[in-house]
Amino acid sequence: MANLLPDRFRLVDLLLEPALELRLVTDADPNVEITGAHPIEIENPTRWLPPGSMMLTTGSRFPALADPQQACRELIRELVGAGITALGYGLGVITGDIPRPLLDEAERHRFAVVSIPPELPFMDVVGHVNAAVRTQDSMLLRRTLQMQNHLLEAMTAEAPEVDLVARLAGLLRSSVILYNEVGDVAASAGGAPVHLIRNQLRGRDGRLMFRVGRWSVSAHSITPGDQHYWLVLASRSNELADPLTAPAVEVSLRLLNTIERTRQRATVENRARHAALVRALASGNPADADTVLDQLEMLRFGPEPDMRILVLSATPDYDNRRWVFRANSLLDAVESDVSGLARDIGLTLLLARDDGGLVGVVPARAEAFDSWSANLPEGLTCGVSEPFTDPARGPGKLREARRARRAAGRLGMITQRFEDVGLADWLLAGRDPETALARAAALLAPLLDGHDDLVDFLVLHLARELDVGRTARELNLHPNTVRHRVKRVEDLLGRSLRSPRDVTDIQLALEVLADRPTS
Numbered sequence: 001m002a003n004l005l006p007d008r009f010r011l012v013d014l015l016l017e018p019a020l021e022l023r024l025v026t027d028a029d030p031n032v033e034i035t036g037a038h039p040i041e042i043e044n045p046t047r048w049l050p051p052g053s054m055m056l057t058t059g060s061r062f063p064a065l066a067d068p069q070q071a072c073r074e075l076i077r078e079l080v081g082a083g084i085t086a087l088g089y090g091l092g093v094i095t096g097d098i099p100r101p102l103l104d105e106a107e108r109h110r111f112a113v114v115s116i117p118p119e120l121p122f123m124d125v126v127g128h129v130n131a132a133v134r135t136q137d138s139m140l141l142r143r144t145l146q147m148q149n150h151l152l153e154a155m156t157a158e159a160p161e162v163d164l165v166a167r168l169a170g171l172l173r174s175s176v177i178l179y180n181e182v183g184d185v186a187a188s189a190g191g192a193p194v195h196l197i198r199n200q201l202r203g204r205d206g207r208l209m210f211r212v213g214r215w216s217v218s219a220h221s222i223t224p225g226d227q228h229y230w231l232v233l234a235s236r237s238n239e240l241a242d243p244l245t246a247p248a249v250e251v252s253l254r255l256l257n258t259i260e261r262t263r264q265r266a267t268v269e270n271r272a273r274h275a276a277l278v279r280a281l282a283s284g285n286p287a288d289a290d291t292v293l294d295q296l297e298m299l300r301f302g303p304e305p306d307m308r309i310l311v312l313s314a315t316p317d318y319d320n321r322r323w324v325f326r327a328n329s330l331l332d333a334v335e336s337d338v339s340g341l342a343r344d345i346g347l348t349l350l351l352a353r354d355d356g357g358l359v360g361v362v363p364a365r366a367e368a369f370d371s372w373s374a375n376l377p378e379g380l381t382c383g384v385s386e387p388f389t390d391p392a393r394g395p396g397k398l399r400e401a402r403r404a405r406r407a408a409g410r411l412g413m414i415t416q417r418f419e420d421v422g423l424a425d426w427l428l429a430g431r432d433p434e435t436a437l438a439r440a441a442a443l444l445a446p447l448l449d450g451h452d453d454l455v456d457f458l459v460l461h462l463a464r465e466l467d468v469g470r471t472a473r474e475l476n477l478h479p480n481t482v483r484h485r486v487k488r489v490e491d492l493l494g495r496s497l498r499s500p501r502d503v504t505d506i507q508l509a510l511e512v513l514a515d516r517p518t519s
Helices: 011-015 068-081 100-109 122-134 139-156 160-172 194-201 245-283 289-301 318-325 330-345 367-374 391-411 423-429 433-448 452-463 468-475 479-493 500-514
Strands: 037-039 054-057 086-090 112-116 175-179 185-189 207-212 215-222 229-235 307-314 350-354 357-363 380-384 415-417
Touching: 011 112, 011 122, 037 122, 054 122, 068 086, 068 100, 086 100, 086 122, 100 112, 139 160, 139 245, 160 175, 160 185, 160 229, 160 245, 175 194, 194 207, 194 215, 194 229, 215 245, 229 245, 245 289, 245 307, 245 350, 245 357, 245 391, 289 391, 307 330, 307 391, 318 330, 330 350, 330 357, 330 367, 357 367, 380 391, 391 415, 433 452, 433 479, 433 500, 452 468, 452 479, 452 500, 468 479
Parallel strands: 037 054, 054 086, 086 112, 380 415
Antiparallel strands: 175 185, 175 229, 207 215, 215 229, 307 357, 307 380, 350 357
16 A cells, blocks of 8 residues: 555554554454444445445344344445445444454455454444544554554563564564574464565565565564574555555564564573572582572472482483584583573573583472473483481582492483482481592592592493403403402402402492592
């Protein structure tokens, strides 16, 4: 409708009025001019309606007619022939919905039919239209402000991009598609061919205008933060160059930038707050225990938080090393995956980075935790502490989680809870780490002083249950060579690998050394 004066009152201005809550229910051009609005229920209403006006009806005369369906079709044809702009149908007076024959005929003529909610008096519509038609104010300015307010309401939605796309599609009566950086549809509304349109966007950026079959397409690339998106408008029946499209698209692009940047900033801030809380709990010396408990309660841990500490690590070939294509580091990929899984399941998961892995805190009694731990991907190892409520017990619970992770690694499991570990792990977790490390280092000192090869041999031999044959086969050695190395170890340590007590001491000492911090 490029020949319309942009400052004339149009149907779209009426639809944008939030107090009226009118809705265009047919695929018609919302940019047509309206010169007035008139309620009328008589036969041949166009005798009393000037061209360019909007008729308002409740459909009260249709039920009494011999053929109501035919009367609906004839009414639309009469309105179109007389140059009437639109038909407003009041719901809930005679019928709960607009008659189907009326809508079908209106669709054939691309004639605008607007639903009017039951609680809205027709005179409110009439008064609004008449006041707008008489006003000397700039309708373009008013329209732009109303359109901006309409689109801004998407910011309060749970999924703002989806709501914004739906609002924009309804406003412009066009299909709207939002593609992410890899071409997946982040949000869409309408029936445009999303795959065919996406093919035209590959390797390009900026603003594009092209056609896909009968679809006229306008595409805009944006890069909020580090993400790349395409916002695409496509239409078969409406021109995309009408006066409303440009400001609507401009506002939408700005909102998408704001939504993404706000989300990124909020994500970074939330991660920092969560990490600080996890570290405070793991240290066992939070600056203010009451504050920590209050924060946990706000994070849906409950008024008396019953929680668990967990530790996570990943192998370098995690996700078959596909993580290199989607993350800056292995830890970034793991954090994104486990956080996303927790979000999908509805589990509150707080994470921090520690010793090349992740430390987390979860509600102990959350049913979602069982589902989360059961669905962790291959390549991860997770150890989980027993439940606790006192923040001061954090260091001990962190040791429990680490022992459980080591047990999971030995057993080839993804997740291990501390209450299910063996007696040796249970005993080691209860000792002060520095004292235990000093005792272990003293016991193994003769091996640690320049005999790294024997240390590795001893770890493997113990893991093979002191079976000479199994150790020989795995190391590709003669059994006598294995026996010779066992004798060297026994001589250096002054211990016997045939003594259950000595074997237990050596095994526990190796466990303590393996569990020491890497830094």
